[in-house]
Amino acid sequence: MHNTLNTWRRVLAASALALSVGTASAQAEKFTFSLNWFAVGDHAAYWVALDKGYYAKAGLDVTLENSKGSGDSIAKVDTDRADAGLADAVAVLAAGARGARVKMVGMVFDKTPLNFFSRKDNPLTKPKDLEGKTVGAPAGDGQRQAWPAFAKLHNIDQSKVTWVNIEPAAKIAALAEKRVDVVGDYTTGMPFYEKAMGVGNAVMLPWADAGFDLYSMSIIASETTMNKKPKQLRAFLEASYMGWRDVMADPKGALAIFKKRVPEIDLSIIEPNMMLGLELMRTRMYADKGIGWIDEKKMCASTDIVNTYMGLPKKVDCKAAYSMDYVSEVAMPLSVK
């Protein structure tokens, strides 16, 4: 008897829950956000915002969708298969020159994560060491695209550096197995290299430390979203940066949510991966202006590099490539480093 009562209670509670969820999603507006890749550390913020109901409170029913690289994410946003997305600034600028109607509406990393990895037995200690080396990177990587500018800045003889196109998934193995001397990959990738090569055996050469700066991971939106859903876009960005704020304030808690939502992730790698990402965000700029702020001077400098070296059919106007109309200030809880 007692048992049946309990069962009935459960059924009632479940149907009440189903009802409330039903009504909530009936009111909430669908909003698809295309991530740039499979789950990595810098995606935690969006899962946190989703899990804590920041999107729901803003009236959005957000779907997070994996993509295969920035190009894929841009194409989805540009063709309205997603309302907003994550993509590398260099890829966004290149797509703009070829007719894509997307803009950057908020930044993720303020400092550039561009970086070279090498092995301890054949390390890259300064940019000039690249001469005579073989460098592997996927054709679309920021490092590959911005390379001529980096080489010029450090007076590297480009004819003495051999580039090999490798698949993103093969980067780590190619370096670990000595098929290439150097691999271009974000600083945040360090834990993956240490797992393959052993702790202390992977050497980083962050471009930011070598006097090079370029915008990288950004949040983009299509013309359609900006024109037809400006309120939703604004709400989405605010909730997302609140997710970032929570990641910064409580990384462990954020990782627990991330793991709950995406059980396939390996926290022993994703945790340091995410923490390295935070290092790229604790800048004076974000402390003063809020997380995600885009600086015009820096955007135009980034655009200059793309315009000069990428051989695009037309020059991109940096002021038309981004918009700050949709970001509301979310204060950064971290100290500047």
Add this chain to the structure above:
Amino acid sequence: MNEPLGRFGRKLAAHWPAVAIFAGFIMLWQLAVSFLGIREYLLPSPMAVLRAMFGDEIPWSRHIWVTAAEIVGAFVIAGVAGVLLGVAIAWSSAWANALTPFLVFVNTLPKVAIAPLFLMWMGYGILPNMLIGALIGFFPVVINTAVGLKQIDQDIVDLGRVFNAPKWKVFMKIRIPNAYPYILSALKVTATAAVVGAIVGEFVASQAGLGYVIITTQSSMNTPVAFAALVWTSILGLLLFGFVAALSRLLVPWAEDV
């Protein structure tokens, strides 16, 4: 004077449906791009692709040469290895029992997933890409060779026995010629598999080749050039296919339809 024109006319009559399908496809494609206002980086028009194919933005001959070498290499390796394995399987049931399960296992491995391992084992370059193509394309040759060697009019084999021909001679003079149509039709499949293998290999790691061009230009949204590389790739595939078809007509004119 009239005769070559007549021959040409007959050829045209025989091939016009194929030409019409191509022409219709290209026309629909052009119309879709023009009237639906599709942006070039999503789907370039046939004209834009044609311009890219003969433009000087890309040193085409170098890339075509690399990919052609990989395709031909993969085709030859798959062909030779496939025929040898097929002969082994048809030679004795002991060999067949020993080899077949392993060959089936190798064939079911998804080659796209193995390709990155080739990079680790062998580095990058033309040879690993040839091997990936060969791995994708060898199996039909094995199976068809074995089937062709076994499916034979028993009377002819008996005739050989009557004359006391040794087993190897029966193989060389009777069974192998009997298997030609089977082997050649398998080689047509291998021809296209070799193309897939070369491109898959170049996607994983490369410094040159048409697959390299596709992946490089896609990442900078230069879709017309990526499409141009696709068309060049399929031209290479068609040429190899045509070569095998011509070989069939030459060697086994009685079985041209296989």
